[in-house]
Amino acid sequence: MMILPRLRSALIAMLEELPDSITGLGASEMDLLDFVNDGHTDPRLVEHARWLRNVFDKNDAGDALLDLGEHSVPPVLLGDPAFDNEDRYFGRSEWKVTLTELGRSLLAREDDMWRHNPIKRWWGGTELTNERLWRWDRESRLLVEP
Structure with a gap:
């Protein structure tokens, strides 16, 4: 009998939030990109919490998207690059989320x-900085030191 049966899965979920x-x-963050790639371009996509992992809430997901x-x-x-902020402010264009070339190559x-x-x-x-970036190897489930 395990004393803390969910501890292992909770720790792995937390470690999966480290940079891959x-x-x-x-x-x-990868789930966000995948959700956008599936055609969900409304910036309120974080309100559709079905895809959220147990480590993020809607506010965390919104912050991650920003x-x-x-x-x-x-x-x-974030937004239609063909329109400027004034267009968005006056309602002449809608906000939308799209993947960039980098987003597609990350996916x-x-x-x-x-x-x-x-x-x-x-x-x-x-x-975490570029020089001191701990990472998580999802295949081996090991921490990779900088």
Whole structure:
């Protein structure tokens, strides 16, 4: 009989949110890209929580989506690039989420997010930077040190 039967699965779910050893994105971030790739372009896609893992809530997912769109080389575009912010403000265009070339190559596991962008993220009391980037190898289920 196990004393804490769900501890192992909870720890693995948490470790899966570390940058992946190939793409550099956590599991929930990859799920976001996959959801957009499936045609869900409404920025309120985070309200449809069916795809969310147990480690993110709607607010966390919304923040992750915004973070993905704010990088200098983003994997997603937030909004229609053909319209400027004034068009959006006055309702002449709708916001939508689309994958960029980087987003598509990340989904195909052919690129690394942090090869194109600087990372500054705190994870469990450890600051992750490009120079000190702990990663999670999902195949072997091992931590990969920088």
